[in-house]
Amino acid sequence: GNSVTQMEGPVTLSEEAFLTINCTYTATGYPSLFWYVQYPGEGLQLLLKATKADDKGSNKGFEATYRKETTSFHLEKGSVQVSDSAVYFCALSSNQGGKLIFGQGTELSVKP
């Protein structure tokens, strides 16, 4: 079946450090892949997406590339800010009526 595996958190970084959050997936067919971000006390916001192999999604300095050969969609940012502190969820769209399959989430804490 479909599944998403993310690196466990929490991840603690200093401001301006480089961020990588690993995400790998198992899926049949060709799913779309997403990164969602959840700030404390809020709902989920779509951060970026990729719909086919080798696509790169990017937004607000974050990037992720859809790698079919390694079944990965790692999230990266060159220089994190305190305001990036949040929980990040990797997700794929299954072929099951719109259902999103989420990873466990990675909590990021950025210190000044």
Next chain:
Amino acid sequence: DTEVTQTPKHLVMGMTNKKSLKCEQHMGHRAMYWYKQKAKKPPELMFVYSYEKLSINESVPSRFSPECPNSSLLNLHLHALQPEDSALYLCASSRDAAGANTEAFFGQGTRLTVV
């Protein structure tokens, strides 16, 4: 407008109460979803409505009753809940529920506490 609006933001209810959560979107999306999220966990799908018809029920207890009055509105009726049902309830919508390209937009959620 890429907004999904949920009301109320917070709700405290007793185990014998009946309450409803509401969700609205004006993006012309034809699929709407209810998810339940416990603290520090990913959202868990509860229900999917596609073109105003219930298409997925993830074996949710009958004390949760969804309703889709029209293509813009989604309700979740609550009755005789248990304390373990306390969670963040998230509504989402997407262009449709068919195929793999279903980008979902989420509301801010309703924080439900059952006492």
